Amino acid sequence: MLTQTLNPTHIVIDFDSTFTKVEGLDELAMIALAAHEDREAIVQQIRELTDLGMNGEMPFAEGLRRRIALLSANRSHIDLLIDYLRTKVSESFLRNKAFITDNADHIYVVSSGFKEFIVPIVTELGVRAEHVFANEFLFDEEGNIIGVDENNVLASDGGKIKLLRTLNLVGDVYVIGDGYTDYELRESGLANRFYAFTENVNRPRVVEKADHVSGSLDEFLYDNKLSRSQSYPKSRIKVLLLENVHPAAKKAFEDEGFNVEFLKGALDEDELCERIRDVSIIGIRSKTQLTKKVLESANRLMAIGAFCIGTNQIDLETATERGVAVFNAPYSNTRSVVELAIGEMIMLIRNIVPKSNSMHQGIWDKSASGSYEVRGKKLGLVGYGNIGSQLSVVAEALGMEVYFYDVVDRLAIGNARKVNSMAELFGIADVISLHVDGRKDNTYIVGKEQFDQMKDGVIFMNLSRGHVVEIDALAAAIKSGKIAGAAVDVFPQEPKTNNEAFESELVGLDNVILTPHIGGSTEEAQENIGHYVPSKLLEYINNGSSYGSYNFPEVQLPKLGDSHRLLHVHANVPGVLAKLNSIFAKHNINITGQYLKTNETIGYVIADISKNYSEEFVRELKAVEGTIRFRMLY
Ligand SMILES: NC(=O)C1=CN([C@@H]2O[C@H](COP(=O)(O)OP(=O)(O)OC[C@H]3O[C@@H](n4cnc5c(N)ncnc54)[C@H](O)[C@@H]3O)[C@@H](O)[C@H]2O)C=CC1
Numbered sequence: 269m270l271t272q273t274l275n276p277t278h279i280v281i282d283f284d285s286t287f288t289k290v291e292g293l294d295e296l297a298m299i300a301l302a303a304h305e306d307r308e309a310i311v312q313q314i315r316e317l318t319d320l321g322m323n324g325e326m327p328f329a330e331g332l333r334r335r336i337a338l339l340s341a342n343r344s345h346i347d348l349l350i351d352y353l354r355t356k357v358s359e360s361f362l363r364n365k366a367f368i369t370d371n372a373d374h375i376y377v378v379s380s381g382f383k384e385f386i387v388p389i390v391t392e393l394g395v396r397a398e399h400v401f402a403n404e405f406l407f408d409e410e411g412n413i414i415g416v417d418e419n420n421v422l423a424s425d426g427g428k429i430k431l432l433r434t435l436n437l438v439g440d441v442y443v444i445g446d447g448y449t450d451y452e453l454r455e456s457g458l459a460n461r462f463y464a465f466t467e468n469v470n471r472p473r474v475v476e477k478a479d480h481v482s483g484s485l486d487e488f489l490y491d492n493k494l495s496r497s498q499s500y501p502k503s504r505i506k507v508l509l510l511e512n513v514h515p516a517a518k519k520a521f522e523d524e525g526f527n528v529e530f531l532k533g534a535l536d537e538d539e540l541c542e543r544i545r546d547v548s549i550i551g552i553r554s555k556t557q558l559t560k561k562v563l564e565s566a567n568r569l570m571a572i573g574a575f576c577i578g579t580n581q582i583d584l585e586t587a588t589e590r591g592v593a594v595f596n597a598p599y600s601n602t603r604s605v606v607e608l609a610i611g612e613m614i615m616l617i618r619n620i621v622p623k624s625n626s627m628h629q630g631i632w633d634k635s636a637s638g639s640y641e642v643r644g645k646k647l648g649l650v651g652y653g654n655i656g657s658q659l660s661v662v663a664e665a666l667g668m669e670v671y672f673y674d675v676v677d678r679l680a681i682g683n684a685r686k687v688n689s690m691a692e693l694f695g696i697a698d699v700i701s702l703h704v705d706g707r708k709d710n711t712y713i714v715g716k717e718q719f720d721q722m723k724d725g726v727i728f729m730n731l732s733r734g735h736v737v738e739i740d741a742l743a744a745a746i747k748s749g750k751i752a753g754a755a756v757d758v759f760p761q762e763p764k765t766n767n768e769a770f771e772s773e774l775v776g777l778d779n780v781i782l783t784p785h786i787g788g789s790t791e792e793a794q795e796n797i798g799h800y801v802p803s804k805l806l807e808y809i810n811n812g813s814s815y816g817s818y819n820f821p822e823v824q825l826p827k828l829g830d831s832h833r834l835l836h837v838h839a840n841v842p843g844v845l846a847k848l849n850s851i852f853a854k855h856n857i858n859i860t861g862q863y864l865k866t867n868e869t870i871g872y873v874i875a876d877i878s879k880n881y882s883e884e885f886v887r888e889l890k891a892v893e894g895t896i897r898f899r900m901l902y
């Protein structure tokens with residue numbers, strides 16, 4: 269399957285910015301003019317001439333002559349250029365060397381560039397030297413480039429058309445290129461299809477003329493059902509990154525060849541429903557609400573990356589039922605939250621905020637009244653997970669006595685003491701800090717009744733989730749003096765972007781620190797998350813490994829060897845594996861590895877099989893009752 273070769277189609281490929289990521293002549297100028305004081309200006313002139321030609325805005329021959337005149341290059345510069353171009357071959361061409369080699373009879377490189385540097389590059393990937401048609405330099409006796417071989421048709425206007433005519437190709441001719449002269453081959457009637465190649469540059473004037481747009485060679489091969497290195501072209505995988513996630517994430521997906529869209533803010537439900545339609549991976553932080561309606565609009569969604577700890581903003585049930593894997597960063601910002609909590613409790617217990625505010629108004633109020641050390645005070649933690657337990661350790665190092673309440677029976681760390689209820693904890697603690705997760709059941713677990721249970725003059729902090737605390741009850745407890753100081757980082761309603769205003773009953777209250785949900789917002793944490801979450805998503809997309817997923821059965825898979833990998837997500841009902849195995853047996857499929865993991869909702873079967881199978885076999889697998897999602901990797 270999927271080993272079709274080209275017969276009798278011919279592929280004509282452009283070189284500059286298609287086969288390689290760069291324009292050869294521009295790079296030659298960079299090398300040749302390395303020591304020239306006007307290097308940047310001259311190279312810029314050459315680039316502008318290249319672009320005018322590529323966009324069809326200047327006769328080709330004129331542009332070429334003017335560029336050569338500006339070059340001042342010689343043979344030794346060409347050798348350096350070849351070394352450089354070896355590092356600049358387009359990724360999708362490198363990936364599909366096997367295709368190029370296997371189909372060398374039908375592949376031609378037709379370029380307005382120069383054979384002297386094109387032949388060494390393309391032949392290394394399997395193109396035949398005699399199938400390379402390009403210009404040639406004229407040299408003087410010292411090896412300096414002094415012009416272009418004018419007898420070569422490619423040096424003239426419409427050169428590619430003239431050349432292709434002489435080739436007399438019989439059968440279909442498909443042209444792949446990024447420039448207007450490539451399109452002209454289609455316009456002339458000598459080629460049946462023109463594929464605008466946009467892996468390296470996207471020229472709107474060329475793209476609008478194209479029969480197809482290919483973001484990579486894989487896309488071209490996929491569209492034509494030809495053998496290729498990728499089961500599905502990565503350039504077709506759309507990634508939508510919201511809420512200003514760290515640039516490392518954007519880079520990770522772009523390096524992988526995915527099509528990435530990056531937005532600074534969050535989107536509301538209607539906007540999201542629209543934008544998510546053809547997205548395969550979405551990256552969010554805490555504000556974007558991935559509701560049932562949004563997920564049901566997401567026809568191609570394979571995975572969600574929560575670039576944070578909390579996953580309560582995602583309808584996990586719907587994601588799981590739709591076979592969408594969710595990954596988060598459970599530890600990357602833990603320390604940042606802990607440090608902020610420690611800093612805030614010291615500021616609050618010392619009554620620093622009103623003192624600082626007074627100083628800004630020119631008031632000098634030196635007094636110890638109402639200011640305390642944290643040493644020896646009782647810290648009460650609600651939620652003793654990753655953040656709660658780490659805060660416990662740091663607080664003990666500061667000499668605090670730590671008490672905690674957790675709905676799960678957690679092992680106390682250090683000298684921390686477990687208590688049996690929130691009410692008991694509130695009766696003991698001088699400082700209370702909430703670190704529960706954002707599940708719905710935790711809505712308003714702290715309201716008037718709970719504030720009444722606390723000691724007078726308590727310090728209260730919430731850096732967990734906004735819906736956990738009743739804000740009006742908190743405001744009332746602060747105003748009455750029950751609470752001596754509060755720090756709140758999370759709110760029931762938070763602005764979607766930095767341009768929206770923030771409103772809350774807590775605004776303007778004395779000894780209250782308000783922060784815009786930045787507990788996890790440190791450079792360190794964001795960079796860690798920016799690497800961690802994409803690495804998990806990429807392992808899942810590229811390899812099928814769901815290790816570290818929040819909602820999927822976790823499977824850590826070996827790298828895919830010389831086989832095809834089938835990934836089958838199904839409703840967790842009895843008998844699915846047996847049905848899959850009977851299809852494998854019926855089609856005589858050689859299985860080289862098989863894995864199954866289930867959770868309450870879904871099952872995840874992975875089978876590595878030898879490469880010989882029919883489309884009918886794949887159809888039958890997809891038709892097994894309970895199938896939610898099926899994909900194949902190779
Ligand atoms: N402000 C910010 O920027 C950040 C906020 N967070 C939030 O902090 C919270 C805690 O994070 P982690 O410690 O990593 O989570 P975690 O899942 O490791 O720990 C949460 C703990 O709370 C416990 N818990 C849940 N409901 C409870 C309840 N009603 N009463 C007592 N215990 C309860 C759980 O059993 C668990 O042990 C999460 O809501 C997270 O989203 C996390 C990072 C940054």
Ligand SMILES: O=C(O)CCC(=O)C(=O)O
Pocket residue numbers: 553554555575576577578579601785788789
């Ligand atoms: O940094 C963010 O946007 C959210 C941090 C957070 O609340 C979390 O990690 O759960």
